Amino acid sequence: xxxxxxxxxxxxxxxxxxxxxxxxxxxxxxxxxxxxxxxxxxxxxxxxxxxxxxxxxxxxxxxxxxxxxxxxxxxxxxxxxxxxxxxxxxxxxxxxxxxxxxxxxxxxxxxxxxxxxxxxxxxxxxxxxxxxxxxxxxxxxxxxxxxxxxxxxxxxxxxxxxxxxxxxxxxxxxxxxxxxxxxxxxxxxxxxxxxxxxxxxxxxxxxxxxxxxxxxxxxxxxxxxxxxxxxxxxxxxxxxxxxxxxxxxxxxxxxxxxxxxx
Numbered sequence: 001x002x003x004x005x006x007x008x009x010x011x012x013x014x015x016x017x018x019x020x021x022x023x024x025x026x027x028x029x030x031x032x033x034x035x036x037x038x039x040x041x042x043x044x045x046x047x048x049x050x051x052x053x054x055x056x057x058x059x060x061x062x063x064x065x066x067x068x069x070x071x072x073x074x075x076x077x078x079x080x081x082x083x084x085x086x087x088x089x090x091x092x093x094x095x096x097x098x099x100x101x102x103x104x105x106x107x108x109x110x111x112x113x114x115x116x117x118x119x120x121x122x123x124x125x126x127x128x129x130x131x132x133x134x135x136x137x138x139x140x141x142x143x144x145x146x147x148x149x150x151x152x153x154x155x156x157x158x159x160x161x162x163x164x165x166x167x168x169x170x171x172x173x174x175x176x177x178x179x180x181x182x183x184x185x186x187x188x189x190x191x192x193x194x195x196x197x198x199x200x201x202x203x204x205x206x207x208x209x210x211x212x213x214x215x216x217x218x219x220x221x222x223x224x225x226x227x228x229x230x231x232x233x234x235x236x237x238x239x240x241x242x243x244x245x246x247x248x249x250x251x252x253x254x255x256x257x258x259x260x261x262x
Contacts, residue, residue, distance in 0.1 A: 001061075001068065001241040004032045018237040022210045026248040033241040035068040042075055045083055055082045055112040057102050059119070061241070062089045064167040084112040088123035091163060093206040093236045094256040097126070104260035118259070127191045128163040128208075128254035129171060129184035132246045160184055163254075164191075177251070181220070184253050185227045192228070192255050200230040207235045208252040210243045224253055232258070 003010045005024050010016035025031050041058075048056050058076070063069035069087050076083040090098055098119055105115045158180045162171040172183045188205065195203055205228040211217045221235045238246060 001036055001066075001239070002034050003240045003244065004030075004034065006030050012240045016240070018210075018240065018243075019212070021240045021243055022212055022237075022248045025210075025243065026212060031244050033244045035066065035071055038071065038075055041072060045075075045079065049082060055084065057084050057086060057106070057112045057115050057119075059086045059088070059095065059098055059102065061091045061095060061239075062163075063087045064089060065091060065163075066241070081113075084116040086116050086119045088119045090123065090126060090256075092128060092238055092242060092252065092254075093208050093234060094126035094128060094254060096234075096236055097204060097256045097258060101259045122257065122259065124164070125195070126254065126256035127188065128252055129160060129187050130163070130208075130246065130250055130252040131158055131160050131177070131180035131184065133249035134247050136247060160187070162187065181223065181251060184251070185224070188253055188255055189227070195257055198257065201232060202258050203231055203255055204258050205231040205233055205255050206253065207233070208238050208254075210238050210246055210248050210250045212248055216249075220251055220253075228255075231255075 001012065003012055003016055003021055005016070005021070006029050012018075012021075021031060045056060045058070058072055060066065060069045060072050069085065072085045073087075076085045086098070086102075088098055101122075102115050102119060105118060110118070158174055158176060159170060160172040160174060160180050160183045161168050163169075171187060172180075174180050174183055192203060192205075205224060207217075207221045207224050209217065209220065211220070217235065221233070225233050237243075238250065238252060243250070
């Protein structure tokens, strides 16, 4: 998805890094994002299909947070069933796991239609919790009002937000980073209990963020691994399209049930 920094368009993973975007926000540059252009999407699909593949699976971020999923579904109508657009209501590290699950199913010989159905059927077997350092970016994107942001800043309240399915919702309001991290770990633990019959190796626990400091990343990861021993662990920076809304120095954690073999 395009990232726009002071009016200049970049593409994540091609000509701008996570750290560059995070630092641009920390330097108070104007950072925003937008949907991929229809031409970029169809060019990608055409290149895959021209490379000898009969069909493909396209997994955009949840339709609850971006119109890019609906746009892709509309574009796919011109491909005669060769392109299957998945809306499994995920984002960030849970979406990352969806891609790995899809690859596993493709390697096992499942069709694009079967992969789409499986991913959408398992859509809600995942949760993300996140806390932000400043509400400025959520206010800028229209996620909260200016009054709410000002009040939270005055009271030194740090919100804990959650993504369970389609949308970003409030989970808790606390004071301080440590309290926010504690609530996120508690929320993740409670959600994982719904899947306690699964082997731990099938429930991945992850960390994410827009952290600028390597030591902060390591400390956050170690705290999560200590809270969930025996579970596979993954750290991944928040994608730039999410970071534009959270701002720098956001912390996130969550879990996702894995369907793939490890």
